[in-house]
Amino acid sequence: MDLLTELTNLLGAGQVLTGPDAAPFLTDWRGRYTGAALAVVRPGTTDEVARVVRLCRRHAVPIVPQGGNTGLAGGATPDAGGRAVVVSTRRLDRLRALDIDDDTITVEAGCVLQAVQDWAREAGRLYPLSLASEGSCTVGGNLATNAGGTQVLRYGNARELALGLEVVTAQGEIWDGLRGLRKDNTGYDLRDLYIGSEGTLGIITAATLRLYPLPVAQCTALVALPSLETAVALLALARSGFGAALTGFEVMSHASLDVVTRAFPDQKLPLGPTPWYALLEVSDSESAEHAQERFHAVLQRALEQGLAQDAAVAASLAQSRALWHLRESISAAQSWEGKNIKHDISVPASRIPAFVAATDALLQAAIPGVRHITFGHLGDGNLHYNVSRPPAMAEPDFLLRQDEIYRLVHDSVHAHGGSISAEHGIGQLKRGELARYKSAVALDLMRRIKQALDPDGLMNPGKVLP
Ligand code: FAD
Missing domain, CATH: 3.30.43.10 (Uridine Diphospho-n-acetylenolpyruvylglucosamine Reductase, domain 2)
Structure with a gap:
């Protein structure tokens, strides 16, 4: 048959x-x-x-x-x-268990991320993974790509939120690893092998995920910064001032928000023009008063130390959402302008200013007038370093330079001790680039793992491994 x-x-x-x-x-x-x-x-x-x-x-x-x-x-x-x-996997969309005592939720892999967040919230808990695609992406896809998002700084990425997995192996067996244990030192960690494997080792069919208490109060502010160096210093101040309550620290260049206000004129910047902006969010477990007092004290210190030029503090949930909406609209605004070349990279946070200065200069030398749309999760050292064509250059001519731009940016990332993919994974897009930046030993180990778990090479061929 x-x-x-x-x-x-x-x-x-x-x-x-x-x-x-x-x-x-x-x-x-x-x-x-x-x-x-x-x-x-x-x-x-x-x-x-x-x-x-x-x-x-x-x-x-x-x-x-x-x-x-x-x-x-x-x-x-x-x-x-x-x-x-x-x-x-979209029909695997059932909530299997929600365990308040153990703070875990067990869901099938095709559940949309937003549904999991909602189930947790209805039970008075937080599932903190949060991405702009949360209304469409699935738990299985989040785990297979080890997705990040805006709250990694506090709660970690998808890997840190997964306690157990159920997987259909490449041979068609079912591995039930759904125990929600926080500690389990019984040999090789199979769960961590499948997380981030982008469908090349097996199919994740369910997961037991870690839940957290819902925050009692949140404070959000957009802060105007004179430079990227001050953004790094502000991050250090915010970390020491807020500790684990710091749940978001995003940076955005002026060009990134400028494109948002041009693409979506109903979105307004609450601060005057400045080279960089930071979006800070603090989640408090005590009270709204405690949250606001601490938030204002740290922002005041930042202003006094010259780390911030100005700050717009959200006075309501609607204002907080509007600030986040500015950040989350950058990608859509860039698409409105035309095609751009995206890099989803990480370097140690302390080296971000040097990386951006060096890479901007190299790109300008190669393509004068090229525009840098740089933003991202500074707290995780993860930048969306996107490049748009010079206004005078036709889009097809710009796109012809794509490989040259990738090479230039990724070489610079490598020279600054970073990674060419901090969130989106390798897929088929960066397969060739992986060969250039992973060591021969690492690539050989990856190939041997693939051979051991998928000896027939039938799971998602042509992805990840060069
Ligand atoms: P798919 O796109 O369907 O698959 C992605 C990969 O995972 C493929 O290799 C696929 O083969 C594999 N896969 C999917 N399901 C399974 C499974 N059950 N078992 C095994 N392998 C599987 N990513 C971030 O990390 N952070 C962000 O902030 C972020 N923001 C985004 C914003 C937008 C607007 C968009 C469009 C994307 C964004 N992404 C982000 C990328 C993407 O949303 C995430 O990678 C997401 O986790 C993918 O989930 P998915 O279900 O759509 O996976």
């Missing part, structure tokens, strides 16, 4: 998509990659996922796991060959 018939017998015709029904699953979020597939299948249980994997394996057909398809590295898009089966 052919594979398509076997898949249809297993899942029912409605869950095996081909032709136009499959098309939305075959192009990535940014419209950068379009692939082809034998079918897109939508299993509804872990057992069905395992059976799908075993069928594909018997027919030697590659498998591409896919969650919300919001990834930015082309990891969930099959190649153009048309042989692969895309396994969409």
Whole structure:
């Protein structure tokens, strides 16, 4: 029997998509990659996922796991060959358990991140992973890419929030590692192997996630900064002043917010023009009075020390949301202006000013007039270092320089002791670049892990490993 018939017998015709029904699953979020597939299948249980994997394996057909398809590295898009089966996890969307005593939630991999946040909030708890794509991305995709976001500074990224996983292996077995233990030193950490593996080792089908108490009060402010050096100094001051209460510290260049106010004229900057801005958020577990008192004291110190020129403190939830909305609109505003070349990098926070100065200068020398849209999670040393074309350069001419720009920026990241991917992963976008910056020993170990867990090479081929 052919594979398509076997898949249809297993899942029912409605869950095996081909032709136009499959098309939305075959192009990535940014419209950068379009692939082809034998079918897109939508299993509804872990057992069905395992059976799908075993069928594909018997027919030697590659498998591409896919969650919300919001990834930015082309990891969930099959190649153009048309042989692969895309396994969409979106029907694995059940809340399996919410344990208040242990502060854990166990959910299936296709649950949308926002649904998990809502379930936690309804139980008086916080699931702190927070990304602009949270209305579409899934728990499985978050874990497979080890997603970050705006609260990593306090709560860590997806890896730190995962206590246990359930995985369908490349052989089609089910590994139940869903225990929500905080401590477990019984040998190799299989959970951590699957997290960040971008679907190349197995399919995550469920996860037990860590919950936190909901904050009692939050304070948010946009701060005007004379330089990136002062942003780093302000971060140190905020860390010592707020301790674990500091839950957000974002930086944005003037050019980043300028494009937002041009693209979306209803969004207003509450401060005058300045080279850099920081968005600070503090979450307090005591009271609103305690939060505000401490917040104002630290901001006052920053103003006195010349680390801040001015600050707009949100006086209401609506004002706080408006400040975050400015930050979260930068990517959309950039798209409004046209295509740009994105880098999702990290360097040690203390080296960010030197990295930005050196890389800006190298780019200007290579492409005079190029525009730098630089913003990101300074607290994690993670910058979105995006590059837009000079106004006088035609977009196609600019895009022809893409590889040169990647190389220049990534070489500079490497020279500053950083990583070429801090959030979005490698996927198919940065596969070639990985070969350049990972050591031969690291690459060899990665290949041996892949060989051990997926000996037939059927899990998401052509992704991550060069
Ligand atoms: P997909 O896009 O479906 O898949 C991503 C990768 O994971 C692919 O390699 C896929 O094969 C694999 N995969 C998916 N599900 C599984 C599974 N169950 N088992 C095994 N492998 C699987 N990322 C950040 O880290 N921080 C951000 O702040 C951030 N902001 C974003 C904002 C926007 C507007 C957008 C569009 C994206 C953003 N991203 C961000 C990137 C993206 O949202 C995240 O990487 C997200 O975690 C991907 O989840 P997904 O379900 O959409 O995964």
